[in-house]
Amino acid sequence: MKYLNKLTLAAMTVAGSLLVGGTALAQDGATLYKTKTCIACHGVNGNAPVLPTYPRLAGQNAAYALAQMKDIKSGARNNGQTVAMKGVMHLVSDDEMKAIADWLATVKP
Amino acid sequence: MKFVFKSALVVAMALSTGGVALAAEGGKTKLPAWQMQGDELEIAMNLKGDAKNGRDVYEVCAACHMPEGWGLPDGTFPQLAGQHRSVLIKQLADIRAQNRDNPTMYPFALPSQIGGAQAVADVVEYMASLPMSPENGVGPGTDLALGQQLYKDNCVRCHGENGEGKNDEFMPLIQGQHYEYIKRQFREIRDGARRNANPDMVKQVKGFSDRDLSAVSDYASRLKPPADRLGPPGWHNPDFD
Numbered sequence: 001m002k003y004l005n006k007l008t009l010a011a012m013t014v015a016g017s018l019l020v021g022g023t024a025l026a027q028d029g030a031t032l033y034k035t036k037t038c039i040a041c042h043g044v045n046g047n048a049p050v051l052p053t054y055p056r057l058a059g060q061n062a063a064y065a066l067a068q069m070k071d072i073k074s075g076a077r078n079n080g081q082t083v084a085m086k087g088v089m090h091l092v093s094d095d096e097m098k099a100i101a102d103w104l105a106t107v108k109p
Numbered sequence: 110m111k112f113v114f115k116s117a118l119v120v121a122m123a124l125s126t127g128g129v130a131l132a133a134e135g136g137k138t139k140l141p142a143w144q145m146q147g148d149e150l151e152i153a154m155n156l157k158g159d160a161k162n163g164r165d166v167y168e169v170c171a172a173c174h175m176p177e178g179w180g181l182p183d184g185t186f187p188q189l190a191g192q193h194r195s196v197l198i199k200q201l202a203d204i205r206a207q208n209r210d211n212p213t214m215y216p217f218a219l220p221s222q223i224g225g226a227q228a229v230a231d232v233v234e235y236m237a238s239l240p241m242s243p244e245n246g247v248g249p250g251t252d253l254a255l256g257q258q259l260y261k262d263n264c265v266r267c268h269g270e271n272g273e274g275k276n277d278e279f280m281p282l283i284q285g286q287h288y289e290y291i292k293r294q295f296r297e298i299r300d301g302a303r304r305n306a307n308p309d310m311v312k313q314v315k316g317f318s319d320r321d322l323s324a325v326s327d328y329a330s331r332l333k334p335p336a337d338r339l340g341p342p343g344w345h346n347p348d349f350d
Contacts, residue, residue, distance in 0.1 A: 037172055039172055040169075040173050040217070041216070050216045050222065051216045054216075083212045084212040084213045084215070084216075085213070087185070087212075087213050088185060088213065090185070091181075091185060
């Protein structure tokens, strides 16, 4: 019984840390979205771009958003408004771009 | 006769327009000829800014320049805290008028984002009054003797012994500025890419090599603002809590 209790506790701890991990990741994307200055142009929650020529990002497919970020960072995509974004892309790593893209996909447009 | 009269009229009109824009009351700042900007912003130069309202205007700037106005030590965004009012107005005006290319900042300089002349005067008052970063980004420190000599020979006359600049003459305060930012602007000025640069400086630094440019930027980044202008390390601006 005691053993079972211990096991239960261990299982709960694992479940708990997984949950915390999940939350931390989601928060990470939201926080990065602010600290890496995405919010300046794309607006709160990716819902209010500062210019009509800038895209809304809330609810965007994560894989698409990530591919655009990577291409703008590398210069593979250099058309449209990318000149305004290129200058800040050194601020984000691949993992951070992914966290931001994953979070944006969860935000309600 | 007719021609002479017409010319005189045009000149008189131009002068009176200039007079209105500059509102040349005694002792007011007059804009240098190399400055191109809208009338509205020229007026901002002579308006009294309200720092309290400026805090609200600054909110949009804070996303990149940080709530403290300290920018980023890696030089992506410059420190604006403590900068001279005339310099802040000029750069904002020039970016707004596309007289200085800055595609990242451009939308935020538009009147639709930050408002008219009074809002500009207000936000500038706010930024100028913020305490400055005690931990700005500095260079590698490997070529400071050269940097010091170059600074003495080329920069002191306008930017001052300690990088303090001159508000009355639109000379930027460069003490406490991030190394990478200084270097990037310096390069753009030398290479003619920063179109609103003071032509005197463009001429002065024409012969600078890349090594010169890095060395003098490094030296300049180590010029510290006076202690009473600095915030504590890690300070968070309570205006944005």
